[in-house]
Amino acid sequence: MGVEVEHKPRKPHVLVFPFPGQGHINPMLQFAKRLLSKGVRAALVSTVFLASSSFSGSSISFDHHTISDGFDEGGIYQAADAEAYLSTFCSVGSKSLAALIQRLGETGHPVDALVYDSLMPWALDVAKQLGVPAAAFFTQSCAVNSVYYHVWKGDLQLPLPPTRVYLPALPPLRVSELPSFVAIYGLYPAWLDALVNQFSNVDGAEWVFLNHFYELEPEAMDWMSKHWNVMTVGPTIPSMYLDKRLQNNKDYGLNLFDPNASACMSWLSGKPKGSVVYVSFGSIASLGTKQMAEIGCALKRRNGHFLWVVRETEKSKLPHNYIEETSDQGLVVTWCPQLEVLSHESIGCFLTHCGFNSVLEALSLGVPMLAMPQWTDQATNAKYIEDVWRVGIRACCDKEGIVRRETIEHGIKELLMEVGEKGREIRKNSIKWKNLASKAVDAGGKSDKNIDEFIAKVQSN
Incomplete structure (x- = not known):
């Protein structure tokens, strides 16, 4: 009589791909830790240059893959300007990310989902081409995202007249209260284009994640939910400062500067x-x-x-x-160490x-x-x-x-x-x-439930 071998279900494999800046990496890295704690094989994707920085202090071991942004020796500081960096990152990064996903599949580690920073809509194009479900991760507030969306749609024509701006689900905003790339037209054109173009293909994303919790902007959240499958997954700060379920998760794991x-x-x-x-x-x-x-x-x-x-x-x-x-x-x-300081x-x-x-x-x-x-x-x-x-x-x-x-x-x-x-x-x-x-990320809180729902969907695909 043969011995039956128990085949355990394969853990879902999710790539988390932040834009290479500390303000983008920190929340997405914490999101990856949440996935990992729930049994997901979460892997971080960073640029070659960023990988030379120290991912330190993390008590959770990550799979960590690198791709090229075209500036392997200096990252954005090596580029002539922001426009050169962003355009090169798009062209070189698209090919490098596609090669990574294909290589993982060929070596027995197929990717079940890609969570990409919304600042890189080309990552969604790569995922679509390879048949990988994808989630856009927005690192700014609903209000700010809404402003850029309405610029994308043409509802906000730039440059703006010096009057108040009225947008759905937002309070009246003076022009000076808008993001500076919109308020001071022409000051940083490359970054304005990048932020507006977050919405160029977001309709094709299976999920839209927000580093947020629902109560902060309920009207804006409800409005956005009419357009996309929006999920709050935040605040994505280390667990020991909120729900304390991830023991020893006291820092982000990345410091571009050495904290004293x-x-x-x-x-x-x-x-x-x-x-x-x-x-x-x-x-x-x-x-x-x-x-x-x-x-x-x-x-x-x-x-x-x-x-x-x-x-x-x-x-x-x-x-x-x-x-x-x-x-x-x-x-x-x-x-x-800002979190330690703020919590003192x-x-x-x-x-x-x-x-x-x-x-x-x-x-x-x-x-x-x-x-x-x-x-x-x-x-x-x-x-x-x-x-x-x-x-x-x-x-x-x-x-x-x-x-x-x-x-x-x-x-x-x-x-x-x-x-x-x-x-x-x-x-x-x-x-x-x-x-x-704290309630949002507690077991059963809205953000926690949204993460569980995402994992369940990935597993069922």
Whole structure:
């Protein structure tokens, strides 16, 4: 009598392909970790150049494949400009991605689904050609995506007149509250084209994922769901800061800069609860010398504690001897572990550029925000921070485009409840959103259910 061999079902094999920038990789990498924790064979696809950066601190081992973007030695920094990079990435990346998917199939590891960054619609074309189901992953908010969609459709004709803009399921928006690529027409044409072209073929995607949770923008979510199979899967931040189901998942796993974690956390540990102003403008935004001086003066004049992230390339813009003169008040570092910092009990508020990842992190951790948007989607995010979610205050600039020290100082004092009553309401709202974010990714939460539904569909194909 023969021995029956039990054939276990093959784990679904999903490629996760982010655009090669830290703000895009981090949320998609966390999404891949969620898939992996649910029994999916999730593999990360990155460019050859990016693979030379350190994917560190991850407790989960990934399959990691590389493709060429045409600039293997320097990535986008090797290209002449953004237009050259994006066009070359499209032509070279399409062939390289197709070759990868074909090679995996030939070696007994066929790809069951591709989750691609919406900024690379050509990846969907590759998936379609090879018969692989695909999901577009949007890393910006519904409101921002909606603006670009309406530009794509021709409903928003550029350049815009200086009036308010009225779009379905969104609050009225001043032109200055739109993404800068739309508001300041002609400033960054290559990036505007890339963001608008996200919608060139998205109708062909089986799923549209949003690094989001439903309660943040229910009207916009419902509107988008009429057009595509939309699923919220966020906030995709490390599990130990939300549901804590993925043990030791405390960081994203990628740092393009080296964080001085021990110095930051040691310094914070000695500060009173809710007393520290955390200041960071992300990995790309570059402030002018005048603006740096205004921020520095506001922090110094308030005579309170602050932790200020100033990248190495930006340190020369600090006022003369600033670090030495404020050493009893603050700590200036070139980079830091932001989630650890935001979750520390000593943090009272976050002076932020309003990048969507930073906004989601602050929302998920209940930290009030002082919004100082710089470019791209940040002005729209700042609008929502103050007027829709009511978890912060916008620090408005003057006619010269500078946010003055008095505005910054007053905003900080309001958020820390040192003046006025606004800070109390903001803090209450911040706790509400923190609870909703955690609930979304809990077992059985809406985002968690959506991930399970996606996996079930992939398995059944």
